[in-house]
Amino acid sequence: xxRRLVLVAYLLVGLVALxxxxxxxxxxxxxxxxxxxxxLQPIVELPSIGPVDLSINKAVVYLWVTTAIxxxxxxxxxxxxxxxxxxxxxxxxxxxxxxxxxxxxxxxxSGQVTWFPxxxxxxxxxxxxxxxxxxxxxxxxxxxxxxxxxxxxxxxTLALALCTFLFTHYxxxxxxxxxxxxxxxxxxxAPPVLRQLILVIHAVSEAFRLVSLSVRxxxxxxxxxxxxxxxxxxALIFQSYLAALALQMGSVLIxxxxxxVAFIQAFIFAILSAVYIGGALDQEH
Amino acid sequence: MDAxxxxxxxxxxxxxxxxxxxxxxxxxxxxxxxxxIARQPEVSGDIRTNMFIxxxxxxxxxxxxxxxxxxxxxxx
Amino acid sequence: xxxxxxxxxVWTLITFGLAVFVLWKYAFGPLQRVIDERRARIQESMDSAxxxxxxxxxxLDEYKQTLAQVRGEAEAxxxxxxxxxxxxxxxxxxxxxxxxxxLVTRAHEQIERETRAAVQDLKAQVADLTLLATEKVAAxxxxxxxxxxxxxxxxxxxxxxxxxxxxxx
Numbered sequence: 461x462x463r464r465l466v467l468v469a470y471l472l473v474g475l476v477a478l479x480x481x482x483x484x485x486x487x488x489x490x491x492x493x494x495x496x497x498x499x500l501q502p503i504v505e506l507p508s509i510g511p512v513d514l515s516i517n518k519a520v521v522y523l524w525v526t527t528a529i530x531x532x533x534x535x536x537x538x539x540x541x542x543x544x545x546x547x548x549x550x551x552x553x554x555x556x557x558x559x560x561x562x563x564x565x566x567x568x569x570s571g572q573v574t575w576f577p578x579x580x581x582x583x584x585x586x587x588x589x590x591x592x593x594x595x596x597x598x599x600x601x602x603x604x605x606x607x608x609x610x611x612x613x614x615x616x617t618l619a620l621a622l623c624t625f626l627f628t629h630y631x632x633x634x635x636x637x638x639x640x641x642x643x644x645x646x647x648x649x650a651p652p653v654l655r656q657l658i659l660v661i662h663a664v665s666e667a668f669r670l671v672s673l674s675v676r677x678x679x680x681x682x683x684x685x686x687x688x689x690x691x692x693x694x695a696l697i698f699q700s701y702l703a704a705l706a707l708q709m710g711s712v713l714i715x716x717x718x719x720x721v722a723f724i725q726a727f728i729f730a731i732l733s734a735v736y737i738g739g740a741l742d743q744e745h
Numbered sequence: 746m747d748a749x750x751x752x753x754x755x756x757x758x759x760x761x762x763x764x765x766x767x768x769x770x771x772x773x774x775x776x777x778x779x780x781x782i783a784r785q786p787e788v789s790g791d792i793r794t795n796m797f798i799x800x801x802x803x804x805x806x807x808x809x810x811x812x813x814x815x816x817x818x819x820x821x
Numbered sequence: 822x823x824x825x826x827x828x829x830x831v832w833t834l835i836t837f838g839l840a841v842f843v844l845w846k847y848a849f850g851p852l853q854r855v856i857d858e859r860r861a862r863i864q865e866s867m868d869s870a871x872x873x874x875x876x877x878x879x880x881l882d883e884y885k886q887t888l889a890q891v892r893g894e895a896e897a898x899x900x901x902x903x904x905x906x907x908x909x910x911x912x913x914x915x916x917x918x919x920x921x922x923x924l925v926t927r928a929h930e931q932i933e934r935e936t937r938a939a940v941q942d943l944k945a946q947v948a949d950l951t952l953l954a955t956e957k958v959a960a961x962x963x964x965x966x967x968x969x970x971x972x973x974x975x976x977x978x979x980x981x982x983x984x985x986x987x988x989x990x
Contacts, residue, residue: 513828520829523836530840534848541851543990556852566794572950577849581841598861610833619833672805679808682815728801735798 467513480700497600497689498612498682518599522610526598527591552566559583568738578627580607582620583730586611590681590722594715607688611725612681614674621674624733625666632740644743673715673732680725758812763810770803844849948972 502515537552546552559580564572595608600606610616632641646658691711695704746755778796782789951972 510833511827514831515828517829520832526845527840531843534843534846538847538851541855543855545855545861552848553852553856558847560853562794566791577845578841580849581837581844584844585837585840590824593899613829615829616833619830620837622830623834623837636840637807658855672802675812676801676805676808679811681803683811684806724797725798728797732792732801741798 478702481705484701493659497606497608497685498614518608519610519613519616521599522589522592522597522608523616525592526585526610529588530584531664555584556580559730563727564734567731567734569742570633571737571741575631575734577628577724578623579730579734579737582624582733583726586677586729587723587726590617590726591719592720593681593685594718608680609685611677612685614678617674617678618670620729621670624673624736625670626738627733628740629666631737631744635741636743641740641743669732669736673729677725677729680721684704684721686713687714688718723737752817756817759810759816759817763813764807767803767807771800774803782794803814944976948976951975 497724500517500519502517503521504516506514508514508517533552537549540546541549545622560576564579568575587610590609593607593612596605598605598609599608611620631642631643635641636644642659644653644663648655650658667696688711691707694707698704698707774796778792778799781792785792954966955968955972
């Protein structure tokens, strides 16, 4: 009896609170443009060398934060490594093992030792970059806290994909020789005309790998951040505390999903790099 | 219809239609992968790795539509 | 517009390269080494455990073998002692039976001898007594020669053999 009363009281209070939230006017209506969140303004102006403007902007800061975190992790690991692992070391070993056996070991047939540092480095770089994109850092306009990810910028991911692209062909040429590598793009058993066609198609697909690798990562991170931004901003647009409450609850779910996406995208980027490099090393004839 | 609303409409359509195929593809891919894992749990590691590769490739199609939508809204 | 993007790509390459280099030099090597070491140690301890197990198995086999051998030996000893006891028993039995037989035989012989002697004695005494009696009865009605002949005839009628057999039986 007593319990039921308490329950009813809670329910009433909750309903009243919801009604109050629904009735009282929200804050001032603010203009919000999601695209604005992804615009880059130089923070420190630096002289440009030729066409290359080396000004420090938000994306560069995020890149440096990523690198700093990785360097600190590496140094801490190198200093504190023990045969019997601590929890931290065990966690690092697990992620390392994922890169070693889950990505490189399961996909590449040869050249595992040679190419492991690059692929694992890419995995960790993209992973950390994606994850710190979900941490509010004070690099938004007027040093406000905001979400941004270096990998939500097409040029960053394009540079990363370019590395994979160049390393793929470098690996293929070094292993198979220049002419044999390009000849290996098409099956030698095909008739000559068809063979040339296949060569062209393969070249196009190689270029598209570059595009898809960079755009996949970029678009995933951008879409995630855009949805998060829209959820946060809709509270301002609706001008209602009730809507704000519901939207924040939804944004928590999206945030959790974004953590998953950040991990999956880093995994896919690394595993596709491994697939491409492995494919260039062991060509099918 | 003025150019601005046409752009927005096109962006919406490109996103909606462009995500239809990848959504179906992802559903098929993952259902098949889960079926295979249920049938042969001992190679679940390999299947999962390849499933993620397939997800990455399939999902890219939807993201091309997303990029086209962005271009339509902000660039074109 | 294009300027910024080139710069960003250059920054990306710089930071990415630095990160990969530092991870490669400082993190991956030690991690791999420590994992390899641990794997080697586990392998080693597994090997040594296997060795110990094999050793224990070997010892166990050895003990089992020894035990079986000892048991066999004990059985053999038991068998042997049983056999020798049996033999001794048989020997003793045979010896005693022999002796008994010998005693019986000797007793028989003695009895027979004594019987025969008694019979002889009896014969002589009967003859003498008969002679005496006849002498008394007939005095000299008969010559010595006739007397002797008559005695012998009478003695021939008596069956001493029967006496001998009866005493024998």
